[in-house]
Structures are given as C-alpha cells and as structure tokens.
Amino acid sequence: MTAASPATLNSRTDARSGAQLVIDALEHEGVRRVFGYPGGAIMPVYDALTASSLKHILVRHEQAAALAADAWARVTGEPGVCLATSGPGATNLVTGLANAFMDCVPMVAITGQVASPLMGTDAFQEIDTFGITLPVVKHSWLVRDAADIPDIFAEAFRFARSGRPGPVLIDLPKDVTQANVTVPRALACRTAARAVFPLDAKALAAADRLIASARRPVLYFGGGIALGQAEGALRAFFQRSRIPAVATLKGLGALPTDWPGFLGMLGMHGTRAANTAVNDCDLLICVGARFDDRATGRLDSFAANARVIHIDGDAAEISKLRKADVALAGDVSAILSALSGETGEIEGWRRTCAENAERWAFRYDAPGSGVYAPALLKQISAAAGDSFIATCDVGQHQMWVAQHCRFSRPQAHLTSAGLGTMGYGLPAGIGAALAEPDATVVTISGDGSIMMNIQELATLRRYRIPLKIVLIDNAQLGMVRQWQELFYEENFSEVDLWDNPDFAELARAFGIEAFTLDRRADVPGAVERLLSTRGPVLCHVRIDPRENVWPLVPPGKSNSDMMEA
C-alpha cells in the first residue's frame, strides 16, 4: 500500500526524443550521478546526457557501474543508477544486479537494446537482457514506445524503493530512444510516499507478553534495520529493554558495535559470545533478518529452545525458514517503537552474556613481527572514527573487517553479504566516496578480489576520488585455502597466487599513490599515512599466508560447534 502523490514532470508539448525523455525522467527523480559505460545501442542516451545536469562516472567495466551504484544507494538511501549498452554491456551488469537483488539495494539499471525491428534476429550485440536478468531484478520493463518513458521511469524508481527494495531494469531499444514524440499532456510522474502499514495490536501484545516472560531473551537483527531506516527505533528498544543483542553481517552498525550488551556478529565467523547467547536463549527477537544459513548454521539446532518473535518489512520472510510464534510484518521502525520493551528478571542473563563477551573477546597479541590483519583493521577503524565507511571484498579479510572494525552506523559497513561478490570492494568504495565525500572511505580487499575489478583504479585516478585501499595480500585465495586446509585434508587446489603483480607498482602505474607494509612495527605510521593522504592511496599489506579466520562454525554444523585456532 503506497500512497502516491501526483507530480508533474513538465508540461512540454514540444517533440522530445526518447533519449531526452530518459534524461528528463532521471533529472525529475533527483538523480545526481549515474555510473556507466557507453556503446552502440545506448548512444542516443549518452548523446542527450551531455546537455543534462547529471554527473556521469565513466567506469572501466559495467560490473563496476552496477556495484558502484549499489554502494551509492546504500549510503544515500536513494536508488543507484547504472547505464550500459546492449549485449556485453548488459551481461556485464548482471553480477551487480544480482548483488543488489540479494542485499535488497534499490537500483535502476538502464540498458540499450538493438532497434525493435531487429530484436529476435540475432542482430549485432543483441541479447535478451530482459530474459537474462529476470531472476535478479524486482521488475523490468522493455520499452516499446517512447511516449511510455516518463511513466515507466517513475514506476521504476517507485518500485525499486518500495517494500523490500531492490534493482529494476529498463531496456531501451535504440529506435525508441531515437524516436521523437510529442508528449501532449503533462507527464504524470508519481513520487512515492513511504508506505503506511497498520500495526497489528494483537501481535504486538503477544510479543510484549513473550518479552516480559522471557528469562534469556536475545535481540537478533539484520540488514532490514537499515532498509527500514529503523536504527533509531532499534537503539531505543535496545536501551529500554536492555536485551543482549547480536547482528548478522548486514546488520553490523545498526547498533554501534562498541555498545555494552552488543555481543557481536553471529554465525559462521561470529563471536563465541553471540553464538552462545543465541544457542542458550529462550526468546529470539528477530528483527529485519532472515535466518540465513551463514548466520544460523544447522537450522534445526539454531536457538533450539527459543520462542521466536519475527519482525520484518517483508511478509514473505516471516516463517520462511523458522516458524515464528509471533509474526509482525510491516514498518520495522514503527513496530519496534510500539513494543514496550518491558522485560522480566533478566539481570543474571545479561551478566552471563557480558561475562562471556569479556572472556571470549578477540585478542590482538598474536606472536611474531609480521602484520596481524585484525589488529591493523581495528586500528584503522578506530582512527577513522565515526566518519569511517568500510567497503569490503569477499574472503578472510571481509570477515576480519566484520569481526574487528568499529561501526557506528549501518552505512559504515558495505559488504556483499548475500551474493558474496569478489570484486565488490573497489567499485563500492568509489560509489560510497562519491555519495559521502566527507566520509573516510576505506576499501579493504584481498589479493584475489582486487584483481576482479582492478581496472577501477583508473576511475579513481580520473575523478581523483580520495579512496583509501587496504589490500590484504596473503598471496592466496585465503578463504578457499582455509576451507581446503580444514575440510579437504589440506589438498590445496588452485589457491596459490604466488604470481601476483607488485600491487604498489601496479597502483602507481595507474597514477595512484601506494606503499607497502609488511612489519608490525610500521603499522602506526602506515595508518597515519593512509588516513592523512588527501587523494586516493593504496596500502599494500603483506601478511602470513597461513593466517585463518577464527572462530569458525564448520559448514552444516550447529553454531555451538565452533572451532578455534
């Protein structure tokens, strides 16, 4: 249910090309930046772009356009926009669309298509973009008539933002963007208002009763907090109820991670305190999380003795994997605010959780004189303070960021949680740094991941984006190596990256300042240099290739079966 207020795009009666209507629509939606890469079928739009107020960021691979738009959206809360040509341009977007789809990021992807009469003839750079992207978009439109462009774009932006946000795609055949149409009426564009959901008073009362009678409650929250802009309500509920809390990978930052009572991330690489609390709880209050297998481990032993209150913005998530005793679908913020937060006697439980958190706190006194990545990451986030935004790649370094960095807001931790896209970090850093120029944006990448979108160093240089890159180089596909070591009897298969380039030299070749760090004693100076450099900078960190991420719940095991070093 979305209330919509009609607005007027313009009341032009002169002829406009389809491409001009695309630009008009983007401007009307308040779009400031688009990330893209030109080519034949999208050329009319690029032609119209030059006369517009839109700032275009020319990436060097369309996947990076989608991933940068994703990060832009996560930071601003507004749909990110990416643009690509037909055929290979469109197929290159697919990973980025899937990434946004899995992590519920609002995005509008615009692709060129061959001219309508050629569609279906295997024309040059013709591919069924609509069909290829069907499973990874919320919705898509193939525009058949230029006159439909204003309405379709308005709908696309509305739908990308609404409910469970996600990516939408608009495919534009070249004859449509080239056609001149007279749009005789005022173009009815609709600006979406926030959806209003009635609160379920009976379910709220039932939830209040369960909370009041629980002896060992745990608040388990995820990415739905940021999606529902519910940080304020979550923090208020946490403070008035004083219920110990754990977060999913995507939930990190919704509560400041250094608040007492917050036990850390749960799941496969979660803290022992978080997993133990969930294991032992008698009430699990799940807010904006979806019982993802990385978080739950073996589902049938996850919070096995707990009742469940499930609060989510998306009704389809409730009871999808774990039956809820009380289901509350709707506006997460409003629901949290409506809960009384009155608990029974839980002081003993709180103390137990706090003692566990202290007893099992991460240690940073690893032996040796090499760089210990967890300690380095902790120092960087502490030094950057509340302006810190981390954009991660995928692997061991991603988990170290989640475990050891301090986050004071959800926008501070951008990670490819659902799809686990190696190559996310650098384009996401670009998107985030453009979205929030005053933030200290740090991309933490691995030597495997960075190579997936290394060409974006050219984008950094071109726009002088002051991104800090911390490249954790273990000369391995570390996370895969760790699994091979632990679960495949050390049968190491295709994980050795002994032939990596010299990353500092490589960065310099792109015109980016760079330096190498390989001694623990040099860490303070390196952190200082990283954060004080005005332009883009890459810190190449060599670490011990045998480092593993601990603790670890083996795949398919219960979260109580945690392995330690």
Place this chain on the structure above:
Amino acid sequence: MTTQIDVDFLPAEGAVVRLIGLVERRGYELDAMNYVPAPGTHRLSMVVRPRPGPRRIETLKAQIARLYGVTSVSEMSAVPRLEAAS
C-alpha cells in the same frame, strides 16, 4: 502434496514468464497450469509441488504477491495429481 495457486495480475510483457520462473526458482515443480486472459486482470492457475527442503506454500504465495502487477494470490490445497493413463 500439490497445491493450486491462482494468481491474478495486470497483463504486461514477460508477466507469465516471471511468474513461472519464480515458482521454479523457489523450489517448486510445476505440475500443470492454466492461463486465462481477461479484460483487466489476467489469471494464471498453477498446480505446484514442493521439491525437498524447508518450503512453505505461504512463503511462495507472499513471494508471488510482491511481484509487480500481481493483484491477488489465492490457494486451493490438496489437488489430486492426475496421472497419465499410460
């Protein structure tokens, strides 16, 4: 056990493919279907059967309901499976 799901939706390019694709991707076999275009909304009735795994028909219905242009989703349970004679 099969379930018949009736979906009413606004006609649009790709709408039927989107519906069928969602059902298959979410882990259901499509045993049968019937498509009735009508003025206004169209109706697609699908007889679906869950593949092994933690699947709830309520979840599938909610996932269908959030698709663009879907106006209603309803369910008829325990549809007997029609076997071919030979």
